[in-house]
Amino acid sequence: MILNNQQKKFLKSLGHELRAVVMVGKDGVNPALILNLKQALNAHELVKVSMLNTSPITVNEAAIELASETKSEVVSKVGRVIVLYKQSEKKLIQLPK
Numbered sequence: 001m002i003l004n005n006q007q008k009k010f011l012k013s014l015g016h017e018l019r020a021v022v023m024v025g026k027d028g029v030n031p032a033l034i035l036n037l038k039q040a041l042n043a044h045e046l047v048k049v050s051m052l053n054t055s056p057i058t059v060n061e062a063a064i065e066l067a068s069e070t071k072s073e074v075v076s077k078v079g080r081v082i083v084l085y086k087q088s089e090k091k092l093i094q095l096p097k
């Protein structure tokens with residue numbers, strides 16, 4: 001699913017209030033982290049990921065890798081924070097057209 005600008009803006013506003021559920025640390029992106037992220041996306045659809053200073057990869061690299069591994073969309077990258085969206089079967093978030 002490809003998000004248009006209006007949908008990204010809507011999701012950014014929702015993501016602003018979220019707390020980071022997943023944190024990328026000194027181990028970088030690993031299978032356990034991806035599994036946790038998949039579960040979080042399935043449960044919440046919109047997930048905030050925080051990059052710790054000890055992370056061996058950049059925010060851009062992490063965003064690309066996490067989005068491709070979880071088949072989600074990158075909504076925003078601000079500083080060391082990434083917001084990802086993946087629509088679940090429950091369709092918890094109603095996106096604008």
